[in-house]
Amino acid sequence: MKIDLNSDMGEGFGRWRIADDDGLMDTVSSANIACGFHAGDYAIMDRTVRLAKEKGVGIGAHPGLPDLIGFGRRAMAVSDAEMEAMMCYQIGALQGIAARHGHRVTHVSYHAAFGNMANADEALALRLTRAIAAMDRDLAVFCMPGQATERAAEKAGLRPHTLFLADRAYTAAGTLVPRGQQGAVIHDLADVRARVRQFLHDGSVTTIDGVRLPVRARSILVHSDTPGSLELARAIRAEIEASGGILTPACRVMD
Template identity: 45%
Template sequence: MPHIDLNSDLGESLGAWTMGDDAAMLDIVTSANVACGFHAGDAAGILSTLKAAAAQGVRVGAHVAYPDLAGFGRRSMDVASADLRADVIYQIGALQALARVAGTTVRYVKPHGALYNTIAHDQRQATDVIEAIRAVDASLALVVLAGSPLVAWARDAGLTVIQEAFADRAYTPQGTLVSRREAGAVLHDERAVAQRMLRLVREGVVEAIDGSLTRVQADSICVHGDSPGAVAMARAVRDELAQAGVTLQPFA
């Protein structure tokens, strides 16, 4: 039987600012990428999300990012290697401590936003992130953009690599994500997205923004927790896959 992981970015509320519905998403996903305070999230909220994930049996990963609260981690940064390595170590360590108190364990790392997109192709910053993960715990898996150069760089460094596809994002014919600055970059039709992800699991392809098919080999599917209608979309994807006989299970 085919199987796939379903993940979402959670723990991103900050003070009086609420982002997404963590409780509802944790009833749907199998893995939770939990913010570490650099792009979003405060300590109390992150701890609450971790406790809820532990109660639901959802696997937890560190959603590390550039230090960019104002830009929600979506602004590219040319961070010096020493700073980037230390930033990633700091974030993983903070989440590990909170997770321990919450009764769970950090099992993987998934970079967020601009950091995720940058290290998919920038070998210098990718190496910094890889070295930081290895310095903390080389058994932590790294979630990466499916088909990107980072796949080989991380594997060559000895990390377990989880290739990821995005349910609610448009793809270019080359298999990369369409920039959020472009029209049509974020998808909103629940039914279409669910059918699109079923085809991904069955055939290993997604329809690109120009209508062509692009090959995407994925171990996990992400539904962004901050998107409008995120919970309904995640549930539609899960239901579509389950009804087709696909097993939903965490990769970690």
Template identity: 50%
Template sequence: MTSASIDLNADLGEGFGRWRLTDDEELLSVVTSANVACGFHAGDAPTMRRVCAAAAERGVRVGAQVSYRDLAGFGRRTMDVPADELAAEVAYQIGALEVFARAAGSRVSYVKPHGALYNRAVWDEEQARAVVDGVLLAGGGLPVLSLPDSRLHRAAAAAGLPVVGEAFADRAYTAEGTLVPRTEQGAVVADPEAVVERALAVARDGAVVSREGTRMPVRARSLCLHGDTPGAVALARRVRARLKDAGVRVEAFV
């Protein structure tokens, strides 16, 4: 299976006050979609405003990267949040980002959970539905970015929301098609050439290879490159250049 085009997304705005984790300006010159932290795992009002303005200037789509309320753990700690509370907090984060996106002449174009919430919504039906309820509460019928065939994918589709399948070029996969937990060795693919080859396999062949060596089909319209890994900007540029050389168009999915 060959994909004529693919979206490149990255997590941006993951700073707080004077502290910055991602090189937002440089990554915005490479990616087509920006998953902007909404203040719960990272990000604050000035950061959200700055990133939305820079994204709008470059024609990059703005997505709300919603999370559990976990600044200290960067949203990567397992949390048990009641469904009604989670739905309200998802809507709250989308609404906050929408203010700054509109002020920049843009809008929030999609929603993507972050970290522990992303992984929990893969298998936990209640949490997946809570995320969807939050998106619906925020209004607008926003597309949801998720692993294909996850609980979140199914819940969003059942609610009538557009669903965008996502793959990861720099994360290892299990034989079940889920991401290897970051607590396990080899969860993050460190070899730049391996990341590039995995990106090409997703875009051209619609496939990923698990850590066990199994080649698995993946229906992905968007490809994630993490902005907090060492050398993230250079790697993102390398991936985009190789995709272009392979005849794959890099363009936003919305």
């Protein structure tokens, strides 16, 4: 089975780096690249795209709210029109850089609070996916299964690409345990490996309260800012390969 392993990348700013993007680029099959709002800047975007092209890694835009200090994890009082415009601005910026390097943006993956705000409002979710479709109908939309963004992508005629989040705890409702709550982020290497092994074996995850929950996905996400993310990504890749899976960029998983 083809399966994608992806990570959020390029999430530094100026001289500051969040994760080992070089090491991750040797490990994953797709990169969700920050576009300068919650993190990243033109130089980091350029370097990350160039590196992805060299390594044969697929790329997607990772638009967020304009909140460098809060890393895009705080909800902001912005209008639907502003969210649509800022998303298109970020996707377009990455498309321009990708074209310069002979690469192509193939998906969009909302960051943190941006995605939470979209998933909390069906009308906003649909407005955003229709804007993506107007830019490029071939763009896939990364989402968690059963959420508003998945439904909106389908209504807009886009392909939703569902994710399993290896380093985040799930609730019995299929949502993520909020950051800040104990156990929300999973750092332990053995725990992550066991979760991925379970997902690959029967397409499920054990929730924070012990419920076995089906997860309909063909991509596994590891956050680059999770402590030890490179080691986690390498362990996840090893589990995929041990299960007979073929690591494949998200844009080619369904080929």
